[in-house]
Structure formats: C-alpha cells, structure tokens
Amino acid sequence: MPFAWTLNPYRGCTHGCHYCFARRYQSYLELDSGDAFSSIILIKVNFADVLRRELKRATWRPALVAFGTATDPYQPIEGRYELSRRTLEVLLDHPTPLGLITKGPLVIRDADLLAELGRLTQCTVYVSVPTTDTDAWEKLEPGTSPPSQRLRAVSQLAARGINVGVLMAPLVPGITSQRAKLDRTLRAVADSGARFVGTNILHLDGGTRDHFMKFLAQNYPDLLDGYERLYRGKYASPGYANKIQALVNAIQVAYMPKYNRSAKAGNWQQITTAGRGLTQRQTELNWG
Numbered sequence: 622m623p624f625a626w627t628l629n630p631y632r633g634c635t636h637g638c639h640y641c642f643a644r645r646y647q648s649y650l651e652l653d654s655g656d657a658f659s660s661i662i663l664i665k666v667n668f669a670d671v672l673r674r675e676l677k678r679a680t681w682r683p684a685l686v687a688f689g690t691a692t693d694p695y696q697p698i699e700g701r702y703e704l705s706r707r708t709l710e711v712l713l714d715h716p717t718p719l720g721l722i723t724k725g726p727l728v729i730r731d732a733d734l735l736a737e738l739g740r741l742t743q744c745t746v747y748v749s750v751p752t753t754d755t756d757a758w759e760k761l762e763p764g765t766s767p768p769s770q771r772l773r774a775v776s777q778l779a780a781r782g783i784n785v786g787v788l789m790a791p792l793v794p795g796i797t798s799q800r801a802k803l804d805r806t807l808r809a810v811a812d813s814g815a816r817f818v819g820t821n822i823l824h825l826d827g828g829t830r831d832h833f834m835k836f837l838a839q840n841y842p843d844l845l846d847g848y849e850r851l852y853r854g855k856y857a858s859p860g861y862a863n864k865i866q867a868l869v870n871a872i873q874v875a876y877m878p879k880y881n882r883s884a885k886a887g888n889w890q891q892i893t894t895a896g897r898g899l900t901q902r903q904t905e906l907n908w909g
Contacts, residue, residue, distance in 0.1 A: 626687070627690045628688045631693075633663060634692045636871060642826065646692075666704075683715075683716065684903075689721060689907045695728045697725075699725070699727055706731050710734065713758065718742050718744070719750040721744075724765050729778065746783055746786075747819070750775075750789060752789070752796075753802075755805050757802070769809075772813040776813050786818055788819050789851035790820055791822060791823035794844075807877070820869050822865060824856050826855040835886070
C-alpha cells in the first residue's frame with residue numbers, strides 16, 4: 622500500500638504477533654522488544670485533537686494516509702478508548718484518502734464512517750490474515766482474533782460497499798508457506814469476498830529478529846538452522862522469496878482469476894505525522 626503519511630494512535634500492541642517488525646521500535650523508549658511490546662501500551666489520548674489541528678493548517682494538502690502501520694488501530698484496547706473511531710471522524714471532516722490496516726474484527730463497528738469516507742475519497746481496508754492454519758495462527762499471533770472472524774469482517778465490510786482486501790502477510794517460511802496451507806488460506810480469502818489480496822515474505826530486523834529467533838527456538842527448533850541460512854540479512858534470500866511468490870500467484874489465479882494484487886493507492890513515501898504535542902498515557906496490562 623503506497624502512502625504519504627502514517628497514523629498510529631497507540632504504541633505497542635496486545636496482539637503480540639511474534640513476527641511484528643514494530644517490536645524494534647520499543648527500544649526507542651528503553652523497553653524490550655519481547656513481552657513489553659504486548660503488555661505495555663502507550664495511548665495517545667489526544668491523538669484525534671492533534672490530527673484535527675494538523676489538518677486545519679493552511680499548508681495541508683490531502684495525501685494518502687496509512688492508518689495502523691506500527692500498531693493495530695483495532696486491537697482490543699480500542700473498544701475502550703475509541704481513538705481510531707475519533708480519528709476516522711476527523712478524516713471524514715477533512716476528506717483524506719485512507720488505507721487502514723488491521724487484524725481486529727472491531728473494525729466492523731466503524732463501517733459507517735469507512736463507507737462514508739469511501740464515498741468522498743479513496744478508502745481501502747486491508748485485513749491481515751497471514752494464514753488460516755490453526756496451529757500456526759495460535760503460535761504466531763497469540764493475542765489476535767481467529768482468522769475466521771477476520772474473514773467474516775472482510776465479508777461484512779464488502780457488503781457495505783467498502784473497498785476491502787486481505788494481506789496474507791507475512792508469509793513465514795516453513796510455518797505458513799507450505800503449498801497446502803497457502804491453498805486453504807487463499808480459498809478462504811476468495812470465499813470472503815475480498816476484492817484483492819497482497820503478500821510478502823517475513824523480514825527480520827533488529828529487536829524483531831532477536832525475538833523471533835527465540836520464538837523459533839521454543840516452538841520450531843528444527844527450523845533454526847534453516848533460518849540462519851535463509852536470513853543472512855533482514856530479508857529472505859531472493860531465490861526463495863521469488864519461489865514462494867510464484868507459488869502464491871499460481872494458487873491465486875485458481876481461486877481469484879480476476880484478483881487485483883493491490884489496491885491502487887498512489888506513491889510510497891513513508892513519513893510519520895501527528896507527532897507534535899501528543900500526550901501519551903502508558904498502560905501496563907497484567908495478564909495474571
């Protein structure tokens with residue numbers, strides 16, 4: 622999804638996905654990239670107010686905003702704070718092209734705002750469903766809703782006329798990349814009514830790499846040596862990545878012959894915004 626600006630109303634994420642690249646950002650706050658990522662959530666309580674002030678500036682020119690690039694805007698805590706809904710209300714008052722990324726079925730709550738924004742400007746929802754394999758999902762994404770619930774949300778959003786698709790991302794080598802698993806996931810995606818599907822291969826960098834390798838050692842120790850060879854740097858070897866992408870493409874053609882690999886969304890230029898004057902509240906979640 623190409624974008625010009627990013628919005629993240631929370632920092633940290635209770636979904637606790639072991640592969641999440643945003644784990645490394647915790648180090649900026651002198652927090653570790655392991656348990657702290659999913660147990661300590663920073664809540665930008667005046668996020669919508671700051672955004673409204675930014676969009677009122679005479680210099681603002683509407684450009685595509687990516688919502689949820691480093692946290693999930695519809696993680697469970699959103700049910701209490703409603704920062705994402707209030708953010709959508711601001712974007713609706715100042716019609717701004719939007720690409721929203723989430724694993725949270727709670728996004729259905731805001732279908733009214735997303736549908737209205739889509740009538741005024743570009744609005745695309747990307748629901749992340751890396752796999753429908755139960756064992757892989759439970760281990761990789763311990764705090765998320767089941768893939769079936771996410772795909773149901775896709776169907777409900779599509780029924781409201783919202784441009785919604787699925788991100789099968791990341792594809793995790795040796796865990797979600799087997800042909801049979803890809804086949805089942807893509808079949809379920811096609812049945813959901815998703816209007817497009819996008820994929821990419823897991824990349825490992827900084828604190829995320831350290832955390833993920835510990836996760837492998839505990840859950841998939843037989844894969845450790847292979848990962849050391851496959852990930853000499855932060856990206857999987859090009860030969861492997863191309864092989865998996867070709868396999869995905871072949872299966873997609875079978876189930877979604879007219880699929881769009883991505884939603885048309887403009888040009889990439891990652892810049893963070895709405896950072897001036899934010900007030901953050903730290904919440905520590907005790908799982909006990």
